[in-house]
Amino acid sequence: MTEQVATNITWHEGTVTPEERLKNMGQKGATFWFTGLSGSGKSTIAVAVEQVLLNRGHHAYRLDGDNIRMGLNKNLGFSPEDRTENIRRIGEVSKLFADAGVLSIASFISPYTEDRDQVRALHAENGVPFFECYIDCSLEAAEERDPKGLYKKARSGEIKGFTGIDAPYEEPANAELHIKTHEDDLETCVAKVIDFIDEQNLFA
Numbered sequence: 001m002t003e004q005v006a007t008n009i010t011w012h013e014g015t016v017t018p019e020e021r022l023k024n025m026g027q028k029g030a031t032f033w034f035t036g037l038s039g040s041g042k043s044t045i046a047v048a049v050e051q052v053l054l055n056r057g058h059h060a061y062r063l064d065g066d067n068i069r070m071g072l073n074k075n076l077g078f079s080p081e082d083r084t085e086n087i088r089r090i091g092e093v094s095k096l097f098a099d100a101g102v103l104s105i106a107s108f109i110s111p112y113t114e115d116r117d118q119v120r121a122l123h124a125e126n127g128v129p130f131f132e133c134y135i136d137c138s139l140e141a142a143e144e145r146d147p148k149g150l151y152k153k154a155r156s157g158e159i160k161g162f163t164g165i166d167a168p169y170e171e172p173a174n175a176e177l178h179i180k181t182h183e184d185d186l187e188t189c190v191a192k193v194i195d196f197i198d199e200q201n202l203f204a
């Protein structure tokens, strides 16, 4: 747990009600948390899902691992501690987006169950819907794809602590959605995510 450092701070409540926000946005916000191996298809599916939602007039926004590491989290690496802090921060950001009424699609390897559970708990504490979406792919298939050439580097030792090779990936035990990208093609995977989103009664 990250310690609260500042003292003498008080939560300042607003006046906007969840009902007002729903009416204003035409939807309720939520976080769809994509977790899975590098190369499993998180970013590819997230891009397509975001586009479908936008085309339908919804408010959606993607939060993506590498993109966030180039900005907000540029001071973090891939040690276990940094991975945990990476997920903690992005969990907070995603919760803010969702609280603002946006469908936040967060794509992060997020290999540790405990870190994902903390993000889930953070959302629950704030009454913000959270859905863990396991973007599952066998290591063999992900390594075969190797879209960024990272597995090759990990196998040769150029990259250390790479998830699935010499760092663990803890599979979700209770994900709300399980997508298998080594079994279904991209179009089918996207359709399954969209169907799942539609089932959550988020739209006014």
Ligand code: ADP
Residues within 6 Å of the ligand: 036, 037, 038, 039, 040, 041, 042, 043, 044, 045, 107, 145, 147, 180, 181, 182, 184, 185, 186, 187, 189
């Ligand atoms: P991640 O974000 O999980 O690291 P990427 O989305 O960057 O993964 O890369 C996944 C790669 O796998 C892309 O090159 C994509 O075209 C390919 N791919 C093949 N089949 C699928 C599928 N069913 N769903 C998603 N991506 C797929």
